[in-house]
Amino acid sequence: MAAPRSYLIVGAGCFGASTARALKQTYPDADVLLVDPAPFPDPAAAAHDFNKIIRAEYDDPAYMALALEAKEAWYGADPVVSPFFHRSGALWSVTDGRAHRLEDNYRRLLGRVPLEVLSLDDARERFPVLGSCKFEGGAEKCVLSPEAGWAEAAGALGAVVKAAVDAGVRYEVATVEKLQFDQDDTCTGVVTADGRTFEAQHVVLCSGAYTPWLLAESAPERPILHAGDRLKAAAVLMCVFKVPPGEKGLDKYKGAPVMVHPFGEFPAECIPPGDSHTRDLAKCTHEFPYTHKTYHEPSKQDISVPPLSKAERMTWTTDLPDALTANSKSVWDMFFGGAVQGMKPESYRLCWDSSTPDEDWIISPHPASKNLYIAAGGSFHGYKFLPIIGKYIVQMLDGKLSEEHSRKWAWDRDITPIVTKYTPRGDLKDVVGYHD
Ligand SMILES: Cc1cc2nc3c(=O)[nH]c(=O)nc-3n(C[C@H](O)[C@H](O)[C@H](O)COP(=O)(O)OP(=O)(O)OC[C@H]3O[C@@H](n4cnc5c(N)ncnc54)[C@H](O)[C@@H]3O)c2cc1C
Structure with a gap:
């Protein structure tokens, strides 16, 4: 009898967890191994968080279509994740042009437009928490998406990994140090930091922000294997604020949607207090990604990589320089200013993702191995x-x-770089007071 097909997935964050589960659903007899540095859910994964925004508002219809498919799962079609979804609605400040694009996309894909358009003043009036929101920097109006919301991110991530493990996926706690290749440059498996070797017929890198570093470490002398400009590790600063009870505090957040203001000096998002973990915590994110360029001696190149010596910085901390934490304060001030009183920063996190120049993912065979x-x-x-x-x-x-997805997510593709609020534009080493 032929040996079962075998898969080794490096990283149990969003992409790895979802892949492990889908593999077992598609091939129940396959041998699927999921390797991650921590027991699941790994607090260092970008997907491990108090909460993340769930929305279908995309300018690119291809992502809106996927997000609508995902929304059905969050709404109930997938009982593994749906308990973690909160339909709070989401409010975006937008330009006229963006409002029209979103409406057109919805019309085309859904046959209806589940958006309400509000003036900036209407938004301030409708949601008391935004009563003094500055909406600075070019926003022309707001769109309110009543079908959007947020998910308890760590809870849903853990539930997806658990579903995969219950279906037979093997979960191994280990940090992959290097990929392993045979004499034909075929990838045969991985070597871990504690010296173990795992082999499989398919090796799938779902290692998020570490991916470029891991590729360079694995074959420093083979630039054809490296990520180059395709992928860049970048971090965005989040802060959870504790909101005091009372009419100037938590009461203001009653009925508040997710809020996104991608304009001005402090482009930002806020997910309001909501579940048992965030009963009195509002999470504010400053949309300003920082790289952390580090010289990789073996391959003689700068690579952005999360600070390897400061693993705790991947999770929540108060150990960040004032120059960074001041930005969270400015975000708070921009959104809530005089409307909410007594909010105190509790904890911060530089949350790392891997970013592409066109914000399209890479979901692709590696052409060099x-x-x-x-x-x-x-x-x-x-x-x-x-x-x-x-x-x-x-x-x-x-x-x-599909041909469309293969082209969009290819390792090698024609890339037209775009500039958005999530384009990396600072380096942590240039932040006053930052040190590894
Ligand atoms: C601040 C911030 C806010 C975000 N907000 C949203 C949002 O509101 N809505 C939304 O849809 N998306 C949001 N995202 C994006 C989303 O979180 C990421 O795109 C997604 O988590 C990427 O999944 P991933 O599997 O590639 O990486 P991750 O989720 O980071 O998982 C990577 C995993 O690989 C593991 N790993 C790394 N190196 C190794 C190794 N050498 N060996 C073994 N394992 C390894 C890591 O420990 C980790 O567990 C946000 C991201 C950030 C950073």
């Missing part, structure tokens, strides 16, 4: 696809991705 596959480049918008992205990664592994 047989049996090696890449699923990375979440580009700060990958989480919402947790229930469904694995299905597409399995299609890629099977060579069955």
Whole structure:
């Protein structure tokens, strides 16, 4: 009898967890090994968080279509993730042009437009928490998406890994140090930091922000294997504020949607208090990604990589320089200013993702090594696809991705770089007071 097909997935974050589960759903007899440095859910994963925004508002209809598919899962079609979804609605400040694009996309894909358009003043009046929101920097109006919301991110991530493990996926706690190749440059498996070797017929890198470093470490002398400009590790600063009870505090957040203001000096998002973990915590994110360029001596190149010596900085901390934490204060001030009083920063996190120049993911065989596959480049918008992205990664592994998706997510593709609030534009080493 032929040996069962075997898969080794490096990284149990959003892409890895979803892939492991989808593989077992597609091939119940396959041997699927999921390797991650921590027991699940790994607090260092970008997908491990208090909460993440779940929305279908995309300018690119291809992502809106996928997000609508994911939304069905969050709404109830997938009982593994749906208990973690909160339909709070989401409010975006936008330009006229963006409002029209979103409306057109919805009309085309859904046949209806589940958006309400509000003036900036209407938004301030409708949601008391935004009563003094500055909406600075070019916003012309707001769109309110009543069908959007947020998910308890760590809870849903853990539930997806557990579903995979219950279905027979093997979970191994280990840090992959290097990929292993045979004499034909075929990827045969991985070597871990504690000296173990794991082999499989398919090796799928779902290692998020570490992916470029891991590729360079694995074969420093083979630039053809490296990520180059395709993928860049970048971090965005989040802060959870404790909101005091009372009419100037928590009461203001009653009925508040997720809020996103991608304009001005402090482009930002806020997910309001809501579940048992965030009963009195509002999470504010400053949309300003920082790289952390580090010289990789063996391959003689600068690579952005999360600070390897400061693993705790991957999770929540108060150990960050004033120059960074001041930005969280400015975000708070921009959104809530005089409207809410007594909010205190509790904890901060530089949350790392891998980012591509066009914000399209990489879900692709690696052209320079047989049996090696890449699923990375979440580009700060990958989480919402947790229930469904694995299905597409399995299609890629099977060579069955649609032509459109294959082209969009290829390792080698014609890239037109775009500039958004999530384009990396600072380096941590330039932040006053920052040190590794
Ligand atoms: C601040 C911030 C806010 C975001 N907000 C949203 C949002 O509101 N909505 C949304 O849809 N998306 C959001 N995202 C994006 C989303 O979280 C990511 O796109 C998504 O998590 C990427 O999935 P991933 O599997 O590539 O990486 P991750 O989720 O980071 O998982 C990577 C995993 O690989 C493991 N790993 C790394 N190196 C190794 C190794 N050498 N060996 C073994 N394992 C390894 C890591 O420990 C980790 O567990 C946000 C991202 C950030 C950073």
